[in-house]
Amino acid sequence: MTDVDEENRISFDPRENEAIEFRRRLNGNSEVITHALSDDNIDDFLSHEGNFAMQQPETIAGAVTLIFCQPPRNLSGGLNILFTPEILSVSWTERAFNAIIERHQFPKDILAVLQKRGSSAGWCSRYIKFEPSGKAAIISFVLMVRLTGSYASLLAISHDMSARRTVAFVIRARKDEHDLIKGTLQRNRHLLGHPLLVPALLVGISMSSNFGRVQILQVELANVERSTGQHDWQNIPVADAPRHDGELSRRGHSAKIAVAVASRLVDAVRCLFTLCQETSSQFQIDISQSCLQNRLVGFDFDQLLFNLQYQLHLRQADIEFLQQRADNQVSAIYSRLSQRDNMLSASIARESKKISESTLRDSSDLTCITALTALLLPATFTATLFAIPSLGGLPFWAYWAIAIPVTVTFFGAWVLWSLWRQHRSIKDKRLDNGYYTGHS
Structure with missing residues (x-):
């Protein structure tokens, strides 16, 4: 119960x-x-x-x-x-x-x-x-x-x-x-x-566990570093790039979080170690008298504290180095992502340029065809009229007398209409960009 x-x-x-x-x-x-x-x-x-x-x-x-x-x-x-x-x-x-x-x-x-x-x-x-x-x-x-x-x-x-x-x-x-x-x-x-034996041993146990975490972090960061290498990065197929980028970013941030957790655990263990160290110093005489029957206990315990202190220093150095590596890899990941985006933008720009050039060529071809049509269509229309039996008695010079003025009039109208449309397009573009001043 x-x-x-x-x-x-x-x-x-x-x-x-x-x-x-x-x-x-x-x-x-x-x-x-x-x-x-x-x-x-x-x-x-x-x-x-x-x-x-x-x-x-x-x-x-x-x-x-x-x-x-x-x-x-x-x-x-x-x-x-x-x-x-x-x-x-x-x-x-x-x-x-x-x-x-x-x-x-x-x-x-x-x-x-x-x-x-x-x-x-x-x-x-x-x-x-x-x-x-x-x-x-x-x-x-x-x-x-x-x-x-x-x-x-x-x-x-x-x-x-x-x-x-x-x-x-x-x-x-x-x-x-x-x-x-x-x-x-x-x-x-x-x-x-020794009065402080159990707390000191708990510091050692926690430090040993933290060492295992640091080793796992080192392996994970090494994998991330290999993934952000130039050679491996360029060998990734384009179709797999988005999935790879997302996974790599996740692993990089996970490594940073794991380093932060390991650092916090080391700081917490340091608090316990400091408590043991200060207690040993504050009650040094009482502890020495308690261990009077076996002075080696006091000496050996001081050596244990000394070793734990330097283990903490070295573990903190490992954590700081891992933090720098994690920061570098996250920066490298963002740099690679930016580089890939720039490469994609450049590729899109090249394709857009090709499309623009092709469109310009097609537009030039259409302009030539339109000009030829404007020149030949009036004469063709006039020839068709002269093919009517009721007009078959007209002299040949009459054909040119009609075809030439009609062609000049039609072609001139087309040219004027094209210029007006071009002027209108420029005017609309200036209005859209805010540069139009009201002058025609």
């Missing part, structure tokens, strides 16, 4: 959950213990009683406990960020969920804060509980970070400085991200006990 807390926008969908404890002993040995948790045994687990009693706690140099919620059932719904309209689904009863929050002193308004202040890039906040002497007793973090994809994972992390024990409550994450967090902690178990 699913219960909904409308005030904090949480739905409780109880299922069997998992907790994994990573422990490092003072002698250097490490162990991993997996627990199946439910509402029935959560109290014993939180108080380390019964089957969950910790053996020889005085020999533990550091520990990390991961408490996982099952992935939401509506994970396929495309929920990327935790915004106000979303109701967060957790696989615990309301009583067990609140018990975990209270036992490890996570902020009670954790979800309300995220929904009111969270951004699409992520969220990170820190909470410190101090001892009366002023030393840091508990360092807590609330993080919303993209680990492997666009899905935003939500974690609450608390470290007890005196017990050298970190508890990470993985509230919202995919199943493959559960396995990724486990594997990363297993490989870095020599750093167990």
